[in-house]
Amino acid sequence: MIQNEHVTYYIDQYKKGEILFNEERKQLVEYLENYVLLLDNVFFDEEKIKNCIKYIDKYFFETQPFQKFLIAFVFLFEQETLPDGEEIISPYFNEFLITLGRGGGKNGWISGVSNFMQTPYHGIAAYDISIVANSEEQAKTSFDEVYNMIVDHQLFKSSETPYEPFKISKTEIVNLDTRSKLKFNTSNAKTKDGGREGCVIFDEIHIYEDSKMVDVKRGGLGKVPHARTFYIGTDGHVREGFMDSQKNRALAILNGKELEDRLFPFICKLDKAEEVNAHVNYQKANPMFHPPLCKYAHVLFKEVHGEFKKLRYNPNGRSEFMTKRMNFPEVDESKVLATWKEILATNREMPDVSQRMCIGGVDYATVKDFAAVGLLFRKGEEYIWKAHSFVREEFLKKSAIKAPIREWHEQGYLTIVDEPSIHPTIIVNWFVEMRERYGLEKVIMDNYRADLLRPYFEAAGIEVEVIKNPRAIHDLLHPRIETIFANELLILGDNPLMRWYINNVAVKVNVSTGKREYIKKDEFTRKTDGFHAFLHALYRADEIVDFDIDEAFDLLDALDF
Template identity: 45%
Template sequence: MNYIEFMPKEVKKYVIEYEKGKIKLNKERVQLIDYVAREIGPRLCSKEVFFDADQIKKCIGYIEKWFFKLENFQKFIIAFVFLYFSENKANVYREFLIMMGRGGGKNGLISGICSYLLTPMHGIDKYDISIVANSEEQAKVSFDEIYDVIEGNPALKKTFDNKRARIRNRQTKSVIRYVTSNGSTKDGARDGAVIFDEIHRYESNRDVRVHVSGLGKRPNPRQFYIGTDGYVRDGFIDNIKDKAQKVLTGKTRFNSLFPFICKLDDERQVDDLATWELANPMFHKPLSSYAKDLWNEVVEQYEELQDDPSNREEFMTKRMNLPVADTERSVASHEELVATKREFPDLAGRQCVGAFDYAAVRDFAAVGLLFKSGEDYVWLSHSFVRKEFVDATYGYSKPKETVNGKRMFAPIKKWEDDGFLTVLDAPTISADHIADWFVRMRDDEGYDLQTIVADRFRAEHVQQAFEVRDFEVQYKNKFDAPPGYRLEILRNALAIDSLVAPKVESAFASQNVIFGDNDMMRWYTHNVLRKLKGDGNVIYVKKEDVRRKTDGFKAFEYAMYHSGDLQDVSVGDFYDNVNDWF
């Protein structure tokens, strides 16, 4: 039996559009159509359930009159909000999951539905609604949209008591408010519906349980979960996605959840712009005026990925609703590291930024100078290592294939012979070695070095060594150093990871990093794990704590933080230009 004939026109039209190839659906929406035919169709025929056509019509009419013209996929969703059991007139679905790429109209749809549920047309007095999100700013998105619509329409202002903290329908006494996900502030509420926005930020369902504890005290309670996917794995969003899949495949109670999920089916589809409709249903043909503007915006962001691939995770997650699997990966690929092995350009007299990483005085320290040459970042680096440490860890004095049963990780002796590191037979790596190297670069090699950047962790240990060598020590944002040589101490070096990551990774991807013959720098960089945190920020960590050192990369990163100050010019070029003035 073709159950589509028993469906309301809003459902029927959407299904027929798909069957005739007018719209493209991702796997989860194809499953949803199959689910509707398998689970809802027979129950409609047996009159176990029914769609309230009058409620559907009124809700759609209300939204299109006061808010915006609805797309067919939005009408399809609305129809299932008003699906009821025939026996007791209770709503079939208590929980709704709406996920799609950013810009797909999730918040706008929820704004319209919530506003309607407050009205006498819905027919339930004191049907209060809470909009919940991790931040007040996000929680207010739909609330503010409803507020603005009411403010712009005198007829609605007579119907609603419109306040900045709450909106109240004068006839039904129903109230909508926004709250943050601090569960302690909501225990015992008597809501008719709760909207959970930005669900990708929820690490567990603890706050959800608290916010819905009062549901059921009003007829036909509903929970709406809306958002795009995110970076928090094994948390609330993964659990509810798993629940959605069980519903769609018939492995749990049929009405546990109504899932409307739009996403790419495969990461490779992102390069076929015709598939973007799978993630964002606004992109069906013909495009509305809103969709045209959105399309141009997303295309522009996609094209920017060619120059800044570090934003790929954000683009895939937020625009395509498909988190990439490699939330942890190397900071640069093997091919990108091979590309750093190029000959240095002439650096004589050139402006540069110095940096060092001196995390542990008993093993490694790295120093370096960063130059700009055309589009390239040129990194001249050196390291200091303690003999006792490299003997024990890498078999420095007696090179062999294994050390303490483990494969040798670093050819320290070779790098020493190549001049890329200095082995110190001393209890610690003295700060004098660090400071003296920069003085030699400044005074003996003649590089135009004004600023050196370092982590605060060892600031006090090295401060005196630099001060006696005529460097002004400046803690970032504490004061403005006078003109002259300056050691700038970063107050929170970890915080710059997410700030510098786009520049660093774009430079590697564009093959604009030059390490010269220094294989030790390629080793340092290979040892770095780029990790994407739950909030979407990038941090750089070691792949392994003891043997895989990252000091050289961290020094390079600190210098890249100030790379915007660099000019592709030497001191000699400056004086040549001065002579041209006369």
């Protein structure tokens, strides 16, 4: 097994019980020791590691053990021999996912590493680096830190300092020896094409709704040796977005399912929500709190612990504290339809429901944006919901919705309609097609678009039932919905669109009547149509008989009258 002093020291701290690791970091150690460090063709570039740490210690801040540990793997290399005998050396890990609690120094660390990679110590000419974030303010966080360091240490070329290594402006930092540029961009996939970067850094990735912008910016990699990508950030409340996809990818690596994936997953978080009650566990989410604490960590720890103590008097701040300080997204369960864990539990294989009895549900609030349809089946105590949606192209172009709608269209979860409206025939034709495969009894809808839709359903020979007071069924069905999610009785298959719909629902309690109503968490960026279509069908779920129509006819044929 190959070794590096900083890697050995950090892992030994954990194994001796001197510091606490969360489960993902425990798995990381096992993955490294069982798979990576045993390889014959990998090696640590000790000189680059030493120089990078010395550079950051001198010009930025004193590096902590976990930061040295990370630097070591930035400069872990793989040596390969081509058939013609030529040797190639490249970074073993070319992508890094670094997610930890706010204040953990991820921006400071990437500032120091990125600036070092501009220098001759890194040894690659024209190794351009882009820092990308959702806002200019965030994109400039690390850029400004490098800029200020160069100014503070008088390392920029000017009439007074004509021989210094950097040329700087408010938008670009250039190392004059290597011609390597450091720039920042905002995340706009339509206008920011991939260039010839050696490295791209994506900041605050919890906001990214999909991978499109990442794919565009990474498109320029590979033209410069030793290409690397860094994804950094603290978790957030956006689900089914880029952060979740990267966490799923990381877990596949840590579980030994994707051993050829060259992503280095460094995930720091609480393992359980209740761990926050013992402040010794803060270090699971923020490795800056590993003892002994440096001066910066000592001050930060007092701030974080003070914030936790205030939650006793301001419980509404708990969700933000858990998400940002503990890297453990948490919501007020009294205000949400279901927890994310309960929503994920719907991702189970769809049973065969062909020719089984079902009730249809539709939500068609406006013909100008979304329409949702679905079929509700029952097998024993379980509910099976087969869903689809329709979205107008023109609406997508103008909306502020943060979800990978076009990806879901390509995957078949919804259909983008490039027409002036979502015409009733589109809705009805879906049910007509489903009637050929399943035992569709009738379709339930609310009264908002009933007059528009009913004639088309009747013309197709499909029975329709209209809920006259749709809001009234929210409180009526709430106990059943709580039971369904708490006991994991809903099967959606792997349907990210339905998970998104459900996660967008908030529960509002009328203070005067105590009755519950289902609303959107955010009126402009969330849609809940798919959930309401399910809710309409659930209203008549007790009418669904759990039997196979073909089996029933076979039984009748077998009877001797």
